[in-house]
Amino acid sequence: MAGSSRCAASRRLQLPLLCLVFQGATAVLFAVFVRYNQETDPALWHWGNHSNVDNEFYFRYPSFQDVHVMVFVGFGFLMAFLQRYGFSSVGFTFLLAAFALQWSTLVQGFLHSFHGGNIHVGMESMINADFCAGAVLISFGAILGRTGPTQLLLMALLEVVLFGVNEFVLLSLLGVRDAGGSMTIHTFGAYFGLVLSRALYRPRLEKSKHRQGSVYHSDLFAMIGTIFLWLFWPSFNSAPTTLGDGPRRTALNTYYSLSASTLSTFALSALVGGDGRLDMVHIQNAALAGGVVVGTSGEMMLTPFGALAAGFLAGTVSTLGYKFFTPVLESKFKIQDTCGVHNLHGMPGILGALLGVLVAGLATHEAYGDDLESVFPLIAEGERSATSQALHQLLGLFVTLTFASVGAGLGGLLLKLPCLDSPPDSQCFEDQVYWEVPGEHEEEAQGPLRTEEPDTQA
Amino acid sequence: MAGSSRCAASRRLQLPLLCLVFQGATAVLFAVFVRYNQETDPALWHWGNHSNVDNEFYFRYPSFQDVHVMVFVGFGFLMAFLQRYGFSSVGFTFLLAAFALQWSTLVQGFLHSFHGGNIHVGMESMINADFCAGAVLISFGAILGRTGPTQLLLMALLEVVLFGVNEFVLLSLLGVRDAGGSMTIHTFGAYFGLVLSRALYRPRLEKSKHRQGSVYHSDLFAMIGTIFLWLFWPSFNSAPTTLGDGPRRTALNTYYSLSASTLSTFALSALVGGDGRLDMVHIQNAALAGGVVVGTSGEMMLTPFGALAAGFLAGTVSTLGYKFFTPVLESKFKIQDTCGVHNLHGMPGILGALLGVLVAGLATHEAYGDDLESVFPLIAEGERSATSQALHQLLGLFVTLTFASVGAGLGGLLLKLPCLDSPPDSQCFEDQVYWEVPGEHEEEAQGPLRTEEPDTQA
């Protein structure tokens, strides 16, 4: 009893303290290490010809904004499908991403742009930080509703580091290509979240079962997330590609792939649904699998047909996963997966990595022309054959799965520390544990409870 | 009875089969015909000077994204005003547009960019495909709630072809100018939908009357659609214009026209409303008429005043249409128009076409300078007088109305094929026919489990 009441007192202060400590620490690290890069620092700017740098900016800034919308609006609202967890879905997405982008600016900065004792930041660091935040939010989707904000911040603290290291190993050490992050973002984020979910397995979650579904309007809020993710995915996959034909081809491939995954999702959802009815869960999620599956190969010579075929396959696998595999994942593997990230990010991420292996293995000088230099620099420079590149891509997938699993194992230990703000089994998927929640309907809101509230609503 | 039960069985498989067949067929056609264009194909890229091509891209890609948002978020949520049809509005928009953009890539490709046996795709084909999807969604608005997804896909199959042919006749054969599609998109889409609605007339629709209205929050979801359409309409109208002063002028004209249609809509809505109250239907729809009305003339020398006047007129006509004309359309012409597309797209589209006739007829070398070449190439090259251009514009309107009407007549035959998934009169405007629908409120969703609630609400 004494322990539990000490926990209660500590719980009240955990979130404020963690936010303040994390923000204080990043601020100090920023003060010591972070500097504007050459394109952002006024004293370094007005020298030489800037037309190439400007061209980058005209493309990257709108791309960045699209990615930014995906991370905060897309992921946040997509997870708002739960009937009583909308505040947490949108709010914790906001908190986690705001922390992750600062923290990953530091981690990625140390790994990728640390020169002369300083990290140099600019447009690219903003895009990369948002990408990392995306991976953290994918993991959040797996454990959505079963963890408190303190636990989530601790998860982000760890995951951002592992994301950075894994990405560094893949892109810088192994020379793997993965512009849209089928491996580094989707596969990593999904399996990190799933292994973490295994570590946090709750055998008595049926106590909260009545809150695991949606209500009519929460499904429409979720569709806001879905549609913005779908719309801006071409920007997501093309944001880090080399200027020229690359961004165009990547955007086009992603656009086709997504349109095909949408059709296959509707087809399969109606096919496996009761009475031929469509299931909103499939539409909200599986229709997006086309964006995941071309994350690696979108910048390559996938061809428009290849993009359609890949998207079609991804939508199919993802919808079938929701219907048949998610229940097995819980009953056999003790992995609870609230948003079905295994279906949207896990399996399509692995498929996307394998597609990358295939398309990289087929790369020829003829097909890519001078552009081979930007898409496969190591092949262009003669350091690797296409087959060798393909094998490196495959190795990248295994490295990613290893980092994600081992990292999430550590994460499980961290998130099971005593006294953290994990909700009891009967209060999962419930905003009221962490938020002041008004009545659902105006009638309720007008009741006697109002007397307590003037100072909070101001 | 036997026929009806055979129908029921077939209905269950219609949507999956149609999606799979359509997706399979487009994929095969893509494999055979569709290739990256010169700016998107790596092997064709690194030759020559790309600065102009790049400039196009810096403008077109953000424009494309804005148009993309309008099509999927704008149209989808605008139609979500119905209290029990939000899943279908947003979901079928998603399905229809995803199919239409693939199919129109093929149709428009055969008509506009078929060289050496191949269709060449890139940024322009993406914008054009989204435009065509917009026309399909306008037609969807007319019959919203009274057709099933199979019927809608069949409509899209036909309408995309007719849209492409009509556009080809106008732009390529007649030399009509119509950048923002007052004719090719709005007039065509609206009258196609309205004639189709006539063909599908339901005399006993009052059985579903109680579901034809909105509820409080569904109107707010619809406002998401309205506002995003309103905001990005300057990008819509300017997306296909020639780089230079054109996009700027088009965006500016559209911005002014929309702001004026907003004021006239508020004025008229309060004027004709009971007790001077505003009507959400008007605000959600008629305020957008300013974008439709400058679709043709936005790139021309409309002048800022002209844009305001046009927008003002369009908002007025549209609001009055909702109040006085829509009921007549149903009672006298047997045309049911769920979203009032006649008021938002039909009449303002025709007005826009006529405004284009007027402004084209006033074109002079003096007013346009060297830019006459991009706005009216045939006048600049001396092949046509301004008056002749104006007459061609007028002819374009009649051609469009003809294609839309005849095409929709065919469409009516197609959609009345036996055994399609048309809802019964008593189940129109109801998601539950096609979707698994959760309870509206958490109480319903929780059912008897509710008894456990006390500890969660504590």
Place this chain on the structure above:
Amino acid sequence: MAGSSRCAASRRLQLPLLCLVFQGATAVLFAVFVRYNQETDPALWHWGNHSNVDNEFYFRYPSFQDVHVMVFVGFGFLMAFLQRYGFSSVGFTFLLAAFALQWSTLVQGFLHSFHGGNIHVGMESMINADFCAGAVLISFGAILGRTGPTQLLLMALLEVVLFGVNEFVLLSLLGVRDAGGSMTIHTFGAYFGLVLSRALYRPRLEKSKHRQGSVYHSDLFAMIGTIFLWLFWPSFNSAPTTLGDGPRRTALNTYYSLSASTLSTFALSALVGGDGRLDMVHIQNAALAGGVVVGTSGEMMLTPFGALAAGFLAGTVSTLGYKFFTPVLESKFKIQDTCGVHNLHGMPGILGALLGVLVAGLATHEAYGDDLESVFPLIAEGERSATSQALHQLLGLFVTLTFASVGAGLGGLLLKLPCLDSPPDSQCFEDQVYWEVPGEHEEEAQGPLRTEEPDTQA
């Protein structure tokens, strides 16, 4: 009684007449004065080298669109948190902003771009007009729910003029730098609204108290506003900066500042909340204070650390303001502040102005290099020392506060004219006064009232 019934009749016509008169007057002024500028007019375009002008466009147009989204989606939905005032929040935002952008095009045109008897409009005038609309909407937030649309249009009529004059005094006469408008937009808009709210003080507002809170889904709609404001604030602050390193640095600073204000808001909200629970009001608003606080200094050499520190401070002050200062503002100063604009725009705006004083005072040739010319032209040209610039910045803050207060005093007289459409104390925060409102739930919507409605809803 006779007077009151005359008022009732007049009230019914006020809004339509005011909209028509305002739109008519702006249209006439547009006809007389407004012309396309050189980049927008076809006859003036095809001369000389346009690469710089084009570069501006590739950056400004996407920036403009982001600002546009903030004004209409951001402000509109942010204010939709009230349970029964969503139509008015989103709808009146739409109306006010549509009028303000036309009217401010004229006012700012007379002050800034009036040459040869004409106002020249283009991309910059669009951005500036949207900025001015933003200030009007901030003031709207202070008096939200306690004024009718006629009153709001009158407020906009006055405020746009004062905004223009104040901005002209600051930027053109005093040489103050304020790219993101900590002073000209946020401080001005907030104190204009607060002083106006004082003038319209309602001692018996507790009659509407039960409608001042949110309901569950209205808070989610408000989060749409919050997130879009948060996402596009980097574009807002950088939109008017000089092309080159300026936009990059401003965007980066704003991005960091916002991420820090998000963390400090979560920390403080949980710290001061009952039982450590988070308060949606704080998250929806205070998390945005980081964008306000770097409005002035974002384009300067704030450094990444400085941006984090500023954002952290702003989030803290803003959250504490909501908790402790808003009640005092009402009880002691008789200022009712529905959205807490004092906390989100007022105090952070003043802090931002002071931060600008500090950072300007530290400006050196060494730190800014050649770019000093764009950030502090008067220092670069040797007309001012950094200290003098700092003092001018401070003077700018006092000028702004004076204009806002005196102007809002006048505004109070204007809005208290007899017979305007102010709601009675018992009907504040209630859409039904101004809108046809459907039932909240479908069950209600199916009630007997429905029989009157088919022809309007069509």
